[in-house]
Amino acid sequence: xxxNYIGFCGLNCETCEARIATIKDDDALREKVAALWSKLxxxxxxxxxxxxxxxxxxxxxTPYCESLCPIRQCALERNMETCGACGDVRTCGKVAAILGTxxxxxxxxxx
Numbered sequence: 001x002x003x004n005y006i007g008f009c010g011l012n013c014e015t016c017e018a019r020i021a022t023i024k025d026d027d028a029l030r031e032k033v034a035a036l037w038s039k040l041x042x043x044x045x046x047x048x049x050x051x052x053x054x055x056x057x058x059x060x061x062t063p064y065c066e067s068l069c070p071i072r073q074c075a076l077e078r079n080m081e082t083c084g085a086c087g088d089v090r091t092c093g094k095v096a097a098i099l100g101t102x103x104x105x106x107x108x109x110x111x
Contacts, residue, residue, distance in 0.1 A: 003108075005054055008075035008082050009098045010105030013054035018062055022051045056082075070094045084109030 005014035013019050021029035030047040038045045053059035055072050065072060071094050075083060083089045089099075089111055099106050 004056055006082060006108045007055040007072075008080065009071045009095050010083065010107075010109040011098060011102065012104065012108065013052075013056070016052070016054075018050045018052045019054055022053060022060065071098070082109055084111050 005012060007013050017029060017033045020026070021033060027047060030050040033050045034045045034047045037050075049063055051060045052062045052065055055061065055065050055069070067073075071083065074080075074094055075086070078086060080086050083092065083095045086092070089095060089109065099109075
């Protein structure tokens with residue numbers, strides 16, 4: 001069984017600042033993450049949106065992780081523990097951007 005903090009895509013939710021802000025109820029960190037993510041994504045993300053316990057764990061998620069992330073939605077539809085369990089992972093366009101730039105995510109998916 002995969003570590004439950006490893007997201008469907010292989011990213012480690014345990015080290016995500018949104019999760020850390022949620023677990024520690026740290027509003028200053030929420031503000032920092034919201035500002036950074038707003039800049040990186042070119043959309044307004046408010047501190048109130050920064051609440052997430054991890055994409056594979058029961059509990060609150062950011063709006064993106066909850067319903068917009070195509071990787072999470074695909075893995076849930078396919079009933080995959082992670083993308084590493086999917087036979088299409090090596091050619092998948094949804095997860096390619098993460099796996100192409102993040103060696104840790106590739107290792108976390110064990111493929």
